[in-house]
Amino acid sequence: MTAFALTGPASLRRAIAIAKPSALPGFGITFGFALAYLSLIVLIPLSLLVWRASGLGLGGLLGIATQPRVRAALETSFYLSFAAAALNAVFGLVIAWVLTRYTFPGRALIDAMVDLPFALPTAVAGIALAALYAPNGWVGFWLDAWFGLKVAFTPLGIFVALTFIGLPFVVRTVQPVIAELDREIEEASATLGASRFQTIARVILPTLVPAILTGFALAFARAVGEYGSVIFIAGNMPFVSEIAPLLIIVQLEEFNYAGATAIATIMLALSFATLFAINLTQAWSRRRLGHG
Amino acid sequence: MAEARHAFQGHGWRPVAAERPAIRRVLTVVAVGFVALFILLPLAAVFAEALRKGVPAFLEAFTDEATLAAVQLTLLVAAIAVPANLVFGLAAAWAIAKFEFPGKSLLITLIDLPFSVSPVVSGLVFVLLFGSHGLFGEWLQANDVKIIFAVPGIVLATIFVTFPFIARELIPLMQEQGTSEEEAALTLGASGLRTFLTVTLPNVKWALLYGVLLCNARAMGEFGAVAVVSGHIRGLTNTMPLHVEILYNEYNFVGAFAVASLLAGLALVTLLAKSLLEWRYGDELAGAHRH
Amino acid sequence: MRARTGIEAAPAAIHVEAITKAFGATAALDGIDLDIRGGELLALLGPSGSGKTTLLRVIAGLEPITSGRVLFGDEDATRLAVQRRHVGFVFQHYALFRHMTVADNIAYGLAVRPRSERPSRTDIRRRVSELLDLVRLPGLEKRYPGQLSGGQRQRVALARALAVDPKVLLLDEPFGALDAQVRRDLRRWLREIHERTGHTTIFVTHDQDEALELADRVAVLSRGRIEQVGTPDEIYDRPSSAFVAGFVGQPTRLDVVVVDGKVRLGDVTLSAAAPAVPAGPAALFVRPADIDLEAASGPRIAATVAGVRRAGAVRRIELRVADGHPPVEAEIAPGRAIARGDAVNFTLKALRLFPSH
Numbered sequence: 001m002t003a004f005a006l007t008g009p010a011s012l013r014r015a016i017a018i019a020k021p022s023a024l025p026g027f028g029i030t031f032g033f034a035l036a037y038l039s040l041i042v043l044i045p046l047s048l049l050v051w052r053a054s055g056l057g058l059g060g061l062l063g064i065a066t067q068p069r070v071r072a073a074l075e076t077s078f079y080l081s082f083a084a085a086a087l088n089a090v091f092g093l094v095i096a097w098v099l100t101r102y103t104f105p106g107r108a109l110i111d112a113m114v115d116l117p118f119a120l121p122t123a124v125a126g127i128a129l130a131a132l133y134a135p136n137g138w139v140g141f142w143l144d145a146w147f148g149l150k151v152a153f154t155p156l157g158i159f160v161a162l163t164f165i166g167l168p169f170v171v172r173t174v175q176p177v178i179a180e181l182d183r184e185i186e187e188a189s190a191t192l193g194a195s196r197f198q199t200i201a202r203v204i205l206p207t208l209v210p211a212i213l214t215g216f217a218l219a220f221a222r223a224v225g226e227y228g229s230v231i232f233i234a235g236n237m238p239f240v241s242e243i244a245p246l247l248i249i250v251q252l253e254e255f256n257y258a259g260a261t262a263i264a265t266i267m268l269a270l271s272f273a274t275l276f277a278i279n280l281t282q283a284w285s286r287r288r289l290g291h292g
Numbered sequence: 293m294a295e296a297r298h299a300f301q302g303h304g305w306r307p308v309a310a311e312r313p314a315i316r317r318v319l320t321v322v323a324v325g326f327v328a329l330f331i332l333l334p335l336a337a338v339f340a341e342a343l344r345k346g347v348p349a350f351l352e353a354f355t356d357e358a359t360l361a362a363v364q365l366t367l368l369v370a371a372i373a374v375p376a377n378l379v380f381g382l383a384a385a386w387a388i389a390k391f392e393f394p395g396k397s398l399l400i401t402l403i404d405l406p407f408s409v410s411p412v413v414s415g416l417v418f419v420l421l422f423g424s425h426g427l428f429g430e431w432l433q434a435n436d437v438k439i440i441f442a443v444p445g446i447v448l449a450t451i452f453v454t455f456p457f458i459a460r461e462l463i464p465l466m467q468e469q470g471t472s473e474e475e476a477a478l479t480l481g482a483s484g485l486r487t488f489l490t491v492t493l494p495n496v497k498w499a500l501l502y503g504v505l506l507c508n509a510r511a512m513g514e515f516g517a518v519a520v521v522s523g524h525i526r527g528l529t530n531t532m533p534l535h536v537e538i539l540y541n542e543y544n545f546v547g548a549f550a551v552a553s554l555l556a557g558l559a560l561v562t563l564l565a566k567s568l569l570e571w572r573y574g575d576e577l578a579g580a581h582r583h
Numbered sequence: 584m585r586a587r588t589g590i591e592a593a594p595a596a597i598h599v600e601a602i603t604k605a606f607g608a609t610a611a612l613d614g615i616d617l618d619i620r621g622g623e624l625l626a627l628l629g630p631s632g633s634g635k636t637t638l639l640r641v642i643a644g645l646e647p648i649t650s651g652r653v654l655f656g657d658e659d660a661t662r663l664a665v666q667r668r669h670v671g672f673v674f675q676h677y678a679l680f681r682h683m684t685v686a687d688n689i690a691y692g693l694a695v696r697p698r699s700e701r702p703s704r705t706d707i708r709r710r711v712s713e714l715l716d717l718v719r720l721p722g723l724e725k726r727y728p729g730q731l732s733g734g735q736r737q738r739v740a741l742a743r744a745l746a747v748d749p750k751v752l753l754l755d756e757p758f759g760a761l762d763a764q765v766r767r768d769l770r771r772w773l774r775e776i777h778e779r780t781g782h783t784t785i786f787v788t789h790d791q792d793e794a795l796e797l798a799d800r801v802a803v804l805s806r807g808r809i810e811q812v813g814t815p816d817e818i819y820d821r822p823s824s825a826f827v828a829g830f831v832g833q834p835t836r837l838d839v840v841v842v843d844g845k846v847r848l849g850d851v852t853l854s855a856a857a858p859a860v861p862a863g864p865a866a867l868f869v870r871p872a873d874i875d876l877e878a879a880s881g882p883r884i885a886a887t888v889a890g891v892r893r894a895g896a897v898r899r900i901e902l903r904v905a906d907g908h909p910p911v912e913a914e915i916a917p918g919r920a921i922a923r924g925d926a927v928n929f930t931l932k933a934l935r936l937f938p939s940h
Binding site for chain 1: 308309310311312313316320322323324326327329330331332333334335337338341364375378379380382383384386387388389390391392393399402403405408409410411412416417418420421424425427450451452469472474475478481484487488509512513514515516519520532533534537540545548552556559560562563564566567578583
């Protein structure tokens with residue numbers, strides 16, 4: 001396997017020669033160890049997945065992807081992740097703005113709590129959301145009583161869970177950009193006669209667009225692959241509220257490795273495409289605005 | 293002082309780069325409301341559900357042997373995964389930050405890779421490697437080595453999903469710090485190892501702690517990847533998050549939320565430590581923190 | 584029809600009356616009175632922290648004040664929002680909109696007007712191209728600020744401020760971020776633009792050469808107060824306070840004593856005539872050009888040459904006069920033979936004397 005060859009002693013020596021001469025010691029051993037560890041834990045397992053998928057061929061891959069149940073699960077994951085990321089883009093922007101620009105009692109607490117979805121195990125989030133939005137839950141009861149809205153065990157529940165786990169991505173991507181906004185830009189806009197609304201719409205928002213898009217894409221990528229926080233609230237009904245990651249597990253339990261591999265590969269391709277889009281957005285904004 | 297004094301600072305004047313007070317209030321309410329609804333309320337629900345039947349029922353949940361075994365396994369997994377990724381993070385950061393070599397940015401991208409892989413897929417790749425139908429499945433069975441549906445698989449999956457945490461805290465910070473301090477130590481006669489221990493390590497200690505905290509929180513809380521490789525064997529291959537699922541599916545809600553509250557407590561401690569680190573040592577952590 | 588502003592046509596005179604701005608216990612501006620004539624080019628000169636930028640921002644409406652009035656012509660603008668003051672403000676770091684092209688930047692002030700007052704697209708395009716010609720950047724409409732040099736950004740910022748046909752043009756350290764050669768070019772060019780457009784213009788600078796060379800009048804600020812307002816000649820030749828005398832012309836300050844109507848530096852009596860300062864300690868400000876090594880008469884001060892340096896067209900020497908005094912800088916012709924350690928005598932062509940506090 002090529003990945004093994006990369007870590008072999010010959011290429012190690014080459015790597016040592018590759019590094020520019022430095023007075024500092026330890027490049028060979030640290031670089032060699034890091035590369036070996038990376039290969040063993042990440043690169044080889046992931047390339048095995050791709051290798052397995054290539055064994056299916058494009059036709060086989062598409063055949064599995066277009067099976068009605070698989071297709072439904074992929075669509076559920078895709079559309080709901082998109083919707084949740086979009087909601088987060090809007091509210092995450094407002095939260096980032098309020099946390100950066102305003103002072104109010106409890107601001108530090110709210111700021112710290114935005115990171116909770118990063119720190120809280122997804123299973124815990126999952127059962128908590130399920131309990132909240134269940135027909136007898138704190139929120140679910142009133143949503144049902146007032147609007148006749150059922151959230152838990154419907155696609156809406158998936159949407160709620162994906163919103164929960166995606167929120168910090170938008171807030172934490174947009175926040176530093178707002179903090180670095182030059183107040184003089186806003187003042188310049190005002191001296192030229194622009195109302196506050198015009199300044200926000202024409203000057204501030206366009207500057208934030210790359211960060212908002214990046215946050216949206218990160219939230220989307222995370223949501224597509226999310227499992228723990230969703231399965232408790234989703235109901236997991238095939239064709240209705242079954243997400244793609246869950247279907248992978250279902251296929252595995254049926255020892256259908258080909259099916260699991262195919263779905264996983266499609267999801268992997270989707271997250272790499274998202275990652276690529278993020279890099280493009282950032283390169284574009286760097287070129288255009290002269291910053292990252 | 294005969295001329296009129298036109299004091300108008302108190303009212304009527306607002307900073308040019310700011311919204312009207314009414315709009316500020318509306319936006320603040322919207323922001324706080326959204327965080328309260330989507331983040332604070334679920335957190336409160338964990339503790340409320342755990343204590344729904346009173347403190348004794350809550351405490352009783354921890355007398356269950358399977359629960360205690362799950363706690364033990366979680367601690368064991370974190371105790372392996374975190375140090376392993378710590379050593380990797382230090383080695384990778386040293387090679388990347390202190391030396392110039394081609395392909396460096398590709399290497400950084402590859403290190404971040406596990407973040408963009410679904411946890412379920414992270415588990416799946418190890419099943420494809422070591423599962424009974426996997427690449428090494430037959431050989432492992434023949435030699436009676438169990439990785440999938442056993443502790444080694446859980447450890448591997450956990451290492452995979454927590455892989456980038458420490459490295460990505462260290463790399464930008466060490467790149468920013470450059471090599472001049474290490475070179476100074478070497479010219480003063482310190483050995484390479486001594487330079488690392490006395491110069492490099494103290495310079496990155498808070499970022500290291502920060503990375504370890506985040507890595508540990510994820511290691512103890514990982515669910516999806518571990519669910520795929522564990523096999524859910526009670527008392528043997530159940531970590532705390534998996535145990536939460538089992539209890540929940542058995543309608544033992546108090547038990548499920550009791551274990552969940554322990555994990556939520558861990559998350560809160562992590563957030564508190566993280567906030568303290570950012571507040572106290574913000575300058576000594578790497579530039580912007582994006583996860 | 585709703586009037587866009589009550590201010591009459593340009594160029595407007597600006598009156599600043601008794602402006603005070605408190606920052607906690609300290610006063611950033613402490614009773615500023617200043618009249619700026621219509622069409623005038625006025626410099627606000629002072630060290631950092633003197634309040635000059637704050638005053639400029641107060642005139643623009645970017646800063647609140649504690650008391651006082653700002654008048655544009657006869658109109659009280661004190662309570663007028665910045666949007667309605669019709670000022671053209673050029674920020675120190677230009678504050679160009681990075682996501683907009685040069686053309687969109689310049690057109691911004693026209694594009695944000697309410698529909699009824701907004702010029703047509705073609706008119707805006709024509710105005711933009713006129714302004715680009717004026718600032719000598721024709722054809723750069725489609726560029727982004729990130730693709731321009733510092734000097735070009737500065738010109739775009741000025742064109743953007745001029746586009747709204749402001750009542751007054753306000754420039755904060757307009758050349759502060761540029762290197763020396765570009766500064767000199769832009770200085771001449773700004774003077775030209777001023778003469779062509781005739782806007783009332785106020786600019787802030789800490790560079791006295793810039794203020795004296797460019798402005799019709801200069802207001803010198805220190806610690807939130809105006810020390811002196813006058814033409815460059817008045818400021819340079821007749822500083823009215825110890826601060827201005829010490830700030831303008833790179834002088835050396837010598838501590839002297841006024842006794843019996845005579846100024847004494849150590850043992851030497853510097854003037855026969857009675858000075859206009861009361862008896863007691865006083866500060867004497869000696870500029871390099873004040874020192875005469877050739878004079879045949881007058882009170883002579885003995886000194887040793889402590890150093891000789893070439894400075895452009897002249898040579899600068901450092902003269903040590905007596906213990907306890909800082910060395911005095913003098914300018915001499917480069918051809919004159921002089922070396923370190925030489926003993927010399929000099930007289931003073933001018934005596935800028937102020938009571939010390």
